[in-house]
Amino acid sequence: MNSLKYLLFIPIYFLMFNQSEAQSKIDTVTFKVQGVCKMCKERIENASLIKGVKWNEWDKQSRMLTIIYKPKKVSENELHQAVANFGHDTDSVKATTEAYQKLPMCCEYREGQETH
Numbered sequence: 800m801n802s803l804k805y806l807l808f809i810p811i812y813f814l815m816f817n818q819s820e821a822q823s824k825i826d827t828v829t830f831k832v833q834g835v836c837k838m839c840k841e842r843i844e845n846a847s848l849i850k851g852v853k854w855n856e857w858d859k860q861s862r863m864l865t866i867i868y869k870p871k872k873v874s875e876n877e878l879h880q881a882v883a884n885f886g887h888d889t890d891s892v893k894a895t896t897e898a899y900q901k902l903p904m905c906c907e908y909r910e911g912q913e914t915h
């Protein structure tokens with residue numbers, strides 16, 4: 800009877816352990832990134848696809864970037880910085896003038912361009 804108890808206990812233990820492991824390994828973050836067009840979308844998504852990032856998507860209408868990443872490999876701030884390096888302001892890191900000026904004219908969101 801005792802050994803039967805063990806047999807039931809072990810699978811439950813592993814199930815709980817695996818779940819907490821998975822939760823600590825992956826995180827999701829959403830923040831605002833300035834941009835106006837399809838080219839911006841490509842640039843923003845490529846820029847933020849750095850080491851530790853599993854999946855990302857930028858929505859043109861809401862200008863929100865969602866990233867699924869591994870917090871052990873990359874920090875939230877590094878994600879903001881990676882996008883800003885390519886000329887796109889985020890809600891916490893502003894792109895340098897130098898990086899911004901490298902953008903093509905159709906992507907110049909600071910000049911009051913509408914989403915197109």
Ligand SMILES: [Cu+2]
Nearest residue numbers: 836838839906
């Ligand atoms: Cu653009």
